[in-house]
Amino acid sequence: MTKMTTSTRSPGRPRDNKVGPSLLAAARQLVLQHGYCGVSIQMIATEAGVGRQTLYRRWPSKAELVLAAFLESAGDADVLSDGRAEKRLLHFLVNVFRNLQQDGPAIRNLIASAQDDPEFLKSFRAGFVEPRAEIVATIFRDGIANGEILEDADVEMAVAAFHGAFWYHLLLGGKLDAEFAQRLTRLIMKSISKEPREEELLK
Amino acid sequence: MTKMTTSTRSPGRPRDNKVGPSLLAAARQLVLQHGYCGVSIQMIATEAGVGRQTLYRRWPSKAELVLAAFLESAGDADVLSDGRAEKRLLHFLVNVFRNLQQDGPAIRNLIASAQDDPEFLKSFRAGFVEPRAEIVATIFRDGIANGEILEDADVEMAVAAFHGAFWYHLLLGGKLDAEFAQRLTRLIMKSISKEPREEELLK
DNA sequence: TATATTATGATACCTTAGTCTCGTATTTAG
DNA sequence: CTAAATACGAGACTAAGGTATCATAATATA
Structure with a gap:
């Protein structure tokens, strides 16, 4: 009753849809605060409360993540x-x-x-x-x-x-x-x- | 008889003045061949036949070395x-x-x-x-x-x-x-x- | 319930820029 | 000849981006 596209739904554990936004927010805040090179992938993942691999499952590199974070907030x-x-x-x-x-x-x-x-x-x-x-x-x-x-x-x-x-x-x-x-x-x-x-x- | 500025000469082993040019030449050749990121400091030092520390004694970073190498050859x-x-x-x-x-x-x-x-x-x-x-x-x-x-x-x-x-x-x-x-x-x-x-x- | 599939956090791993240290070699000063 | 100073190659070390693996969790299908 809640899903209508069950046919396209793939098996397996679904992604946590709160993780993406948390990573974007963490990336933007930390980069503004400490600068791009002053922030590591580990810091962003830790701030968002996830593992590094979970980040890399969504963006292929630090640059792609930070671009997404800044584009999102740019309005x-x-x-x-x-x-x-x-x-x-x-x-x-x-x-x-x-x-x-x-x-x-x-x-x-x-x-x-x-x-x-x-x-x-x-x-x-x-x-x-x-x-x-x-x-x-x-x-x-x-x-x-x-x-x-x-x-x-x-x-x-x-x-x-x-x-x-x-x-x-x-x-x-x-x-x-x-x-x-x-x-x-x-x-x-x-x-x-x-x-x-x-x-x-x-x- | 060979040195006239002995008074300004500092003690200690003198630098090998062939090392600088060798490093510049190695840096330029390797970067042209493999690209900036395809060449490591270790590769440049090895190609020039010196240790890494000898390179860092002359330039503070890979970028400074490569800049010097390309400026030198630019004419x-x-x-x-x-x-x-x-x-x-x-x-x-x-x-x-x-x-x-x-x-x-x-x-x-x-x-x-x-x-x-x-x-x-x-x-x-x-x-x-x-x-x-x-x-x-x-x-x-x-x-x-x-x-x-x-x-x-x-x-x-x-x-x-x-x-x-x-x-x-x-x-x-x-x-x-x-x-x-x-x-x-x-x-x-x-x-x-x-x-x-x-x-x-x-x- | 059972199986296949995907996500998760943790962790080991690789490579690289750059730093530090060590034993040795080469020079000046005395 | 001795001591101080500096250069040298070698290699250990740190921190980082990125990859691979693992045990486990959560889902669909049968």
């Missing part, structure tokens, strides 16, 4: 759905930087982990990189539709330069503040706007 | 000393990409290593990042002096966007080819050139 991005492209870009970037103040160190370690783990790189791209790239690409494409942005703008490269510039700063330990967001947004918009020399008029 | 950059900024940028980038075809995987691992080792991050910035940033900044500043580039161009941010875009691609496993170099160079130049809509005239 949906706060994105303006219309307005001038430059304003929307700036709003997006300021929000990203605010999240990175807390999550930035862990994100740096996840990017690092992806450099010698092709499977994890795929996960990281799919879960983190591509959704954010798509937000920015959409802003650019809307700008083209609006007539704000050149029809032949290289959207893909603009996205790479936009995200790349702050990755560069993030990975090199630079400060990601509102002034940086302002300057980066302006640089990119100057490149692809139809009226690149009228910034002053818009004050 | 001086092939940089055009004059000409139009766009041409010089493109020439620089094509050269960088050519080097990265061989060294790219190791560089990715070095960037990764820097994410939880602040001392190594300093070394990597000083040895790798800053010299390359300075080359590009010089091209931009020359362009300002020439009148090709806007006097108020944000050179620092343009450098971050320029390098950041290809770091973004490098770290995400994207292809770094001549077409990418062309498109990136054009995007950045459009942003800071005085005459941003004349690309077609220059063929």
Whole structure:
């Protein structure tokens, strides 16, 4: 009476469905507190009250677990759905930087982990990189539709330069503040706007 | 008769000055052959015919050793000393990409290593990042002096966007080819050139 | 009830980066 | 020649990520 998909139910002891969330919560809390490298798999498992193998049955590596923990807590991005492209870009970037103040160190370690783990790189791209790239690409494409942005703008490269510039700063330990967001947004918009020399008029 | 600086010579057995170069050569060769993570410190030391401790007496970590090995072999950059900024940028980038075809995987691992080792991050910035940033900044500043580039161009941010875009691609496993170099160079130049809509005239 | 199947925690195990120690070799200073 | 100082190779040691195994628990099916 409680299960309707009994036919698809496999035999054997079922997984404890409280274990996954406990591990995610433990991972996020411990990594925020002690840093990615300051937390071992054993610490996370112990904090969640499970064995290590139970963790590895759910995620194939520390990086995958921590990615899942941070994606889960990140919530949906706060994105303006219309307005001038430059304003929307700036709003997006300021929000990203605010999240990175807390999550930035862990994100740096996840990017690092992806450099010698092709499977994890795929996960990281799919879960983190591509959704954010798509937000920015959409802003650019809307700008083209609006007539704000050149029809032949290289959207893909603009996205790479936009995200790349702050990755560069993030990975090199630079400060990601509102002034940086302002300057980066302006640089990119100057490149692809139809009226690149009228910034002053818009004050 | 052979030493003139005997007064500054410290007592004790002197270091074998053939060991350093042997370790650098072993590190570079093995990392190119097997990849950064496919090579252990033990393998490098054995290949060079020394003990591990002898290696750690010269470099504080695997990352520092490999950085030194790749910087040593990199030679001086092939940089055009004059000409139009766009041409010089493109020439620089094509050269960088050519080097990265061989060294790219190791560089990715070095960037990764820097994410939880602040001392190594300093070394990597000083040895790798800053010299390359300075080359590009010089091209931009020359362009300002020439009148090709806007006097108020944000050179620092343009450098971050320029390098950041290809770091973004490098770290995400994207292809770094001549077409990418062309498109990136054009995007950045459009942003800071005085005459941003004349690309077609220059063929 | 009996059997096959899967999950669980515990623990042993492997490899690696990096540290520490030991016995020995090579140098300077006296 | 002796003592102090430093380098050397070797190997023990620690901590970590990840794998494998084991006894046991919980489930489906028959």
